[in-house]
Amino acid sequence: MSASTTVIATAADITPAWLTQVLGDSPRITGDARVADVVATRIGTGQLGTTYLLEVTYADGGVGKPARMVAKLPALDPANRALAASLACYSREVAFYSNLAGTLPIRTPECYHASVSADGQDFCLLLEDLTPAAEVTQVEGCDLAHARAALEQAAALHAGSWRDPALAEQEWLLSALPVWQQMSAALPQAQVAFRERYAGLLDDTTIEVAESVAGGAAARWVEQLTEPRCLWHSDFRLDNLLFDASGGRVPVAVVDWQSVALASGPVDASYFIGAGLPTEVRREHEEELLRGYHDALVRGGVTDYSWEQCLAEYRVNSLAGFVISVVVSIGTERSPEGDALFTTMAARHAAHIKDCGAVALLEG
Known part of the structure; x- marks a missing residue:
């Protein structure tokens, strides 16, 4: 092919x-x-x-x-x-x-x-064709069983590509970093356009985080991605996961690989947990889900990534979803479905960034 x-x-x-x-x-x-x-x-x-x-x-x-x-x-x-x-x-x-x-x-x-x-x-x-599959949407969020199943797939992707030297030789995987640098550079103006576009649809936390992240945190976050450690789906969210696919024969299938790249840390876990569950559910079960993800990495053969390192990168990488939500949204045609998706994701990612203290970590 x-x-x-x-x-x-x-x-x-x-x-x-x-x-x-x-x-x-x-x-x-x-x-x-x-x-x-x-x-x-x-x-x-x-x-x-x-x-x-x-x-x-x-x-x-x-x-x-x-x-x-x-x-x-x-x-x-x-x-x-x-x-x-x-x-x-x-x-x-x-x-x-x-x-x-x-x-x-x-x-x-x-x-x-x-x-x-x-x-x-x-x-x-x-x-x-992997239909029929369960109806699990990004706007509604998922339950804990689906979250655990999704994170098992994320861990399999990361562990299965961990420090693979052959991947670092594929230029198309490395070329994603300049794109993220461009996105972070565009964020100061993009967040202004985002707030204007969705005026009246954004909560106070989203507006607050949009302003604070645009102050340079996003650019410093991108600098953390320079080491090509493992594959990164980059859009690992519910709308790109098929649960109970093929009538239940496939527990989870991962689709939409338009942004796959190499990254320093398993950003997908932070991106998924940050917006895949309603905020209050995420807050209650966040550590349990992340520990399960890290345990799956270890079972997959990863021996050089401690729980403490995983937690620290998870907190900083909470910025990923917010950058995507803001920058991508203003480059797409508006629709009721798109408005619901981007504002919901931005709100959940903003709350996640604030809970993780990500901006302070990047400034420290």
């Missing part, structure tokens, strides 16, 4: 002839894969991409071949699409499925096809 300069970009391009060709080229499809018909139905509410459920009819009946799969394509909105391309989201996700997905001890959808245009504007992924 290599990158290509000729890539489809819309659901209308997914024709029986095109699908026959790419499935015929896929090493994961055996035998003849002549497609007689395909029906695409829009699913999901992704901000930086669009997804479709494909129902496929094969000329020979399709025994042993996927009758349903998910197609992931560029965002329909030009602004969202331009933002994704500027952050190399599409090329990064294609590289992940082409080079890494099969080497990690985590559950991701099987990939039948992955391609991206030379300019990074167009891409197409054909992925295993």
